[in-house]
Amino acid sequence: MNTCNFNGLTGRVVTPDDPYYNELRQVYNRSVQKFPLAIVYCLNQNDVSNAVLWARKYHICLRIRNGGHNYEGYSTGNDVLDIDLSEMNQITIDEDAHLLHVQGGVTNKQLYEFVSSKGYPFPGGTCPSVGVSGYALGGGFGLSCRYFGLGCDSLLEIRMVNYEGCMVNASSQENADLFWACRGAGGGNFGVIVSMTFRLPHKVNxxxxxxxxxxxxxxxxxxxxxxxxxxxxxxxxxxxxxxxxxxxxxxxxxxxxxxxxxxxxxxxxxxxxxxxxxxxxxxxxxxxxxxxxxxxxxxxxxxxxxxxxxxxxxxxxxxxxxxxxxxxxxxxxxxxxxxxxxxxxxxxxxxxxxxxxxxxxxxxxxxxxxxxxxxxxxxxxxxxxxxxxxxxxxxxxxxxxxxxxxxxxxxxxxxEEYYGSHVCRLKKVKEKYDPFNIFTFPQGIGGFYDTNFTASKCCIPSR
The missing domain is CATH 3.40.462.20 (Vanillyl-alcohol Oxidase; Chain A, domain 3)
Known part of the structure; x- marks a missing residue:
């Protein structure tokens, strides 16, 4: 266990001595049982930035969690800092521009209820508690995909907190290489997605x-x-x-x-x-x-x-x-x-x-x-x-x-199994936007640092 204190973390911090820790550390697949050092429930992008910088200061590995639906449990781990986005769940629609803006913690259920109240469908996933950001970043199969495309095909822009705790925007016009990678490479590889903009489909009765x-x-x-x-x-x-x-x-x-x-x-x-x-x-x-x-x-x-x-x-x-x-x-x-x-x-x-x-x-x-x-x-x-x-x-x-x-x-x-011939291109994006492999997990693009090793082997430099 790493020796550190939690000063510098903002948002709601849950540690192992919290009476709700054992409940809150659980992910959807209950065969996965991990014990993070702490879970920080972020309310805004400043909380996310502070969490990234805190983890670097104390050489703690990070995981990014929303719905907690990664089938292998890669959104958590032993002795890691879980950055939980579930309380960042605001959604807005610009009907004139046909745009949908969602924060990084929105789930399928929350999104469906919101867009449906305005008369719209959305090419989201099937399970209601899955996080939209992880769903879309991995490509995004859903029961509208043959009609509207994958979830990532409606994605127009992302806002991401990077390894320095800074905000990065990505779209087809800005940081286009990162935007390309974030449409299919999966969540957790390049930074923490704090908001996404999607193209609205046409209304459906x-x-x-x-x-x-x-x-x-x-x-x-x-x-x-x-x-x-x-x-x-x-x-x-x-x-x-x-x-x-x-x-x-x-x-x-x-x-x-x-x-x-x-x-x-x-x-x-x-x-x-x-x-x-x-x-x-x-x-x-x-x-x-x-x-x-x-x-x-x-x-x-x-x-x-x-x-x-x-x-x-x-x-x-x-x-x-x-x-x-x-x-x-x-x-x-x-x-x-x-x-x-x-x-x-x-x-x-x-x-x-x-x-x-x-x-x-x-x-x-x-x-x-x-x-x-x-x-x-x-x-x-x-x-x-x-x-x-x-x-x-x-x-x-x-x-x-x-x-x-x-x-x-x-x-x-x-x-190669996940990305085919895109591997080399994805590695270049990873090296550019996360050069120290701050955002690491098993099967991550930049490789994996085992969090059961000592902090020195986690190789996360301080800012």
Whole structure:
């Protein structure tokens, strides 16, 4: 433990002797248990700046946290200073300029409620408590992405506190290299994002929420659904974005679900999704609701927290019949202690693929969809991690790359997996805007300094 005092930190500071520390240190994935030196809840950019300078003074490593949804828990750590932005949650709209301004701590739920009150949708994420800044900086898959693009595609400007505690603006006209990197490289690499400006989409009255279920689906039916899904997606109307999932639940057994949003009426949606309803035994519903109702219904499927291990890949080609059967077979047996195992398919294409892969740091523009393997468990964390590792080997052999917003700690060459040919360019941006690697975490662009080492090995120079 580093020897220091907390003088110089402003905002609300929570330390291990605080009665709420054990509750407040938790992140969404409860299989991650870390013990930060302190958590500072920042109210403004001055609090953020003071936190960065304090950490440099005392040679303390930093983490940046909003919703705490990093799947590997990289927004916290042992003996680090957690900079928590959740209380910086102001949102404003300039309707004349079609601009949306959000502070760095805004969550999907907060943003959806605000924009919907003005009649707008937003290409945000599916889980309500996810932070918008981390979501967008990692690219930003959501159930509007085929229609509006990824979350980062609507991003117009960022304001960031850098390693010197100073404010840096980035847009296509100012610090364009940093702006490029912040659209797909993930959060926490270059500085602390204190505000973002997005382009507003056009107003939308209602959308159709799609829910497709096959309650009893053995390995063969799950495999056939995957074949049907990938064929359907090739020519699917870009107004629809779905997440399809084959799963094995302790309570339901093997089953299939597909859920998403269509920007149009139910009668049009039915014609579009018809190929996904033809396997036999299907149950489906189409509800014509407001955008806020749709994202609320979808968000209600997410628990407030859970214990899980997961890994992601990109599907850049069709799977053969044999490959689909093997993929479905990966979840036929759950790990010991697991209550739910699944493979999800997050639809890409549409507006996502219309952006050139060099225009932003998000590299996998041409992927058909994201593949996500996960296991949710009550106990036996190590056995569930081994279950993922064992199945990941096959997924890796038939896919390319991984999604930085769905990180996997066991990637052998994580930079290339997350960023493809953008690695060298991202390293140059990192060296320019964070030359001392102040913003470091496992799988960070600048490498990682283990916070279990002594302070001298953390290599953070004082100002």
């Amino acid at each position: 209602k959308v159709t929420i799609i829910d497709i279920r096959y309650p009893h689906a053995d390995q063969e039916k799950q495999s056939l659904f995957l074949q049907t899904w990938q064929d359907w997606l090739k020519d699917a109307d870009q107004r629809v974005t779905l997440i399809s999932r084959i799963y094995n639940s302790l309570y339901e057994g093997l089953a299939i679900i597909a859920r998403g949003i269509f920007y149009g009426p139910p009668e049009a949606a039915l014609g579009i999704i018809a190929p996904l309803l033809e396997l036999g035994g299907v149950k489906y519903s189409l509800k014509y609701v407001t955008f806020l109702e749709a994202v609320t219904i979808i968000g209600d499927f997410y628990p407030p927290y859970e214990k899980f291990k997961s890994a992601s890949r990109f599907a850049l080609r069709d799977f053969s019949n044999c490959e689909s059967l093997k993929i479905a077979g990966l979840i036929k047996e759950r790990a010991e202690g697991s209550v739910y195992a699944s493979i999800s398919f997050y639809a890409l294409g549409g507006k996502v693929a219309e952006v050139d892969e060099e225009e932003t740091a998000f590299f996998y523009r041409k992927a058909n969809y994201i593949v996500w393997l996960d296991t949710v468990f009550d106990e036996h964390k190590c056995k569930n991690a081994a279950w993922i590792a064992d199945r990941f080997r096959y997924l890796e052999s038939v896919t390319k790359g991984s999604y930085v917003n769905f990180p996997y700690a066991c990637l052998p060459c994580y930079l």
